[in-house]
Structure formats: structure tokens, C-alpha cells
Amino acid sequence: MLSLIWRFSRPHTLIGSSISIVSLLFLVVLCSPDGGNLGMNIFNASNSVGQPAKVVGFIPVVTATASGFFSALLPTLFVCLSCNIFITGLNQIVDVELDKINKPNLPLASGELTISQGKWIVAIAGVLAITGAWLIQPFLGFLITVIAAIGAMYSLPPIQFKRHHIWAASAIALVRGPLINMGIAIHFATTLFGWPLISLPWLTPLVVFVTAFSLGIAWFKDIPDTQGDKIHGFKTLALVWSRERALKSGQWLVSLAYLFLAIFWLLIDVHTTAGMAHLLLLAIFWSQAQRVDLQSAVSIKRFYMFYWGLFFLEYLILPLLLA
Numbered sequence: 001m002l003s004l005i006w007r008f009s010r011p012h013t014l015i016g017s018s019i020s021i022v023s024l025l026f027l028v029v030l031c032s033p034d035g036g037n038l039g040m041n042i043f044n045a046s047n048s049v050g051q052p053a054k055v056v057g058f059i060p061v062v063t064a065t066a067s068g069f070f071s072a073l074l075p076t077l078f079v080c081l082s083c084n085i086f087i088t089g090l091n092q093i094v095d096v097e098l099d100k101i102n103k104p105n106l107p108l109a110s111g112e113l114t115i116s117q118g119k120w121i122v123a124i125a126g127v128l129a130i131t132g133a134w135l136i137q138p139f140l141g142f143l144i145t146v147i148a149a150i151g152a153m154y155s156l157p158p159i160q161f162k163r164h165h166i167w168a169a170s171a172i173a174l175v176r177g178p179l180i181n182m183g184i185a186i187h188f189a190t191t192l193f194g195w196p197l198i199s200l201p202w203l204t205p206l207v208v209f210v211t212a213f214s215l216g217i218a219w220f221k222d223i224p225d226t227q228g229d230k231i232h233g234f235k236t237l238a239l240v241w242s243r244e245r246a247l248k249s250g251q252w253l254v255s256l257a258y259l260f261l262a263i264f265w266l267l268i269d270v271h272t273t274a275g276m277a278h279l280l281l282l283a284i285f286w287s288q289a290q291r292v293d294l295q296s297a298v299s300i301k302r303f304y305m306f307y308w309g310l311f312f313l314e315y316l317i318l319p320l321l322l323a
């Protein structure tokens with residue numbers, strides 16, 4: 001059963017969310033205004049840093065034994081991943097007939113998991129996400145509620161953003177870009193240190209980059225699903241334009257995003273290593289995009305998973321490059 005729930009959760013999205021949350025906390029802690037000295041104190045026992053204990057006081061075992069860093073991280077990660085399961089699970093429940101064509105190996109589409117079981121998982125995940133977030137901090141509660149609402153509107157009629165490529169891409173980019181990055185960074189910074197937003201100079205370029213990258217996710221994910229989307233009346237970019245134009249549009253947009261980030265770190269913030277690293281990633285991304293065979297489902301899926309790998313990599317390397 002645990003294996004089914006894991007597959008039902010769409011593991012690549014869970015991994016992406018986990019890495020981004022951990023990375024954002026590292027960035028907030030290590031890039032503190034005093035050069036990291038204040039931030040490094042968060043790695044000490046939580047009783048030496050009073051503020052984090054207030055943030056997660058409803059989990060006394062964690063608060064009493066973990067460092068301030070993990071006391072801040074674990075509850076936030078829990079509610080974010082619960083919200084992720086709620087959104088991806090709800091989408092599969094609504095799209096079960098569509099997935100029987102596009103993604104027949106998913107647990108609901110294959111019949112390994114019943115609709116009733118899926119609804120229970122989604123309902124529990126949604127309650128845990130929203131209730132837990134409000135218990136941690138009102139700002140985080142509002143943020144997770146908004147994200148969950150957008151996720152529901154993405155899948156559920158009559159709004160169902162995913163039926164129209166502009167609204168679908170906008171919803172994905174809004175959540176993965178500004179809401180998660182800006183929202184979670186502000187949550188960590190204000191609850192741990194009481195910083196104003198202006199104390200996070202790395203945040204704006206990251207938000208711009210991930211927003212563009214998330215538009216690429218929205219466009220690339222629909223490329224192999226044109227058969228089922230056409231039958232069910234979904235107007236994805238790959239159908240409205242073509243697979244080729246959807247791929248090329250994403251390729252150029254993401255390339256410009258990498259170029260923007262490289263220029264920012266090289267010229268504006270003078271992080272030469274970060275700038276050069278993003279130029280290298282741009283070259284790797286471009287070469288892989290050029291090799292995609294749009295007539296091969298295997299080739300398309302391989303590229304899409306590679307693309308998610310770049311998403312993971314951005315969050316993994318950025319704290320190392322800027323620390």
C-alpha cells in the first residue's frame with residue numbers, strides 16, 4: 001500500500017518540493033545579513049535560539065531535541081508535502097479516464113488504487129496541510145490555503161484551469177515560482193530572524209528563474225499526452241500549436257531564464273562561480289532539448305525527467321554557490 005501511495009503522490013513532484021523547501025531554508029540561514037554568523041546559530045540546539053521554538057511549539061519532541069534549523073524545517077516540510085499530495089492526488093481523481101489513455105500506469109488509472117481510497121488520501125492530505133500550516137504560523141496557513149485553492153481550481157470543474165494552456169501554465173508558474181519561493185522564504189526569514197523582505201537579495205532572481213522554468217514544466221509535460229487531451233477537449237499548448245512549437249517555446253524561454261540568472265550573478269551580484277555554473281547548465285539543457293525525438297514517447301519522457309533533474313539541481317547547487 002505504501003508503494004501505491006508513493007506512486008500516487010507523483011514522486012518527482014514530492015522530491016522537487018522537498019529539495020526546494022530545504023534549499024530555501026539553507027539560503028535564508030546561510031545568506032543572513034551579518035554574513036552567516038547569525039544564521040549558523042540556527043544549527044545549534046533550539047533552546048539557544050528562542051524564536052524557532054515558538055514557531056513549532058506544537059511539536060514538543062522536535063522542539064526539545066532538534067536544532068533550530070530542523071525545528072523550523074520539519075513541520076514546514078510536512079505541510080508542504082501534504083499539500084503537494086492533495087494537489088497531485090486530486091488531479092488524478094478528476095482525470096482518471098484521461099489518465100487511462102495518457103498515463104495508464106498510474107495507480108488510479110490502472111485500478112491498483114480505488115477512487116474511494118484516492119479520495120481518502122487526498123482529503124487527509126488536504127486537512128493535514130491546511131490545519132498544520134495554520135498551527136505553525138498564520139502567514140504559512142494563508143500561503144498553503146491559497147496554494148491548495150489554486151491546485152483545486154486547476155483540476156476541478158467548472159473552473160478547471162488545466163483545460164486551457166494559458167491558465168494551466170499560469171497556475172503552475174504562480175505556485176512553483178512566487179508563492180513557494182517567496183512565500184516559504186519569507187516564512188522562514190520572518191519566523192527565525194524577523195528580517196524584512198529586502199534582506200533577501202537572492203530571492204528575486206530565483207523567483208524569476210523558477211517561474212520561467214515552471215512554465216517550461218507546464219508546456220513540456222503535455223507534449224506526450226496529446227492523444228488523450230484531444231479526446232477529452234483539453235487545449236494544451238502542444239495541441240493548440242504543435243508538439244514542435246511547444247518544445248521550442250519552452251526551450252527558448254528556459255534558455256533565456258538561464259541566461260538571465262548567469263548575467264545577474266556575473267554582473268550584478270558578482271558571484272562568478274554561480275554565473276559560470278548557470279552558463280554551463282544552459283549549454284547542457286540546450287544540447288538535450290535539441291536531441292528530443294518528438295515521435296518517440298521514450299525520448300520525450302527521458303527529456304522531461306532530465307528537465308526535472310535540472311529543477312532539482314538548481315535548488316541543490318544554489319546554496320553551495322552563494323554560501
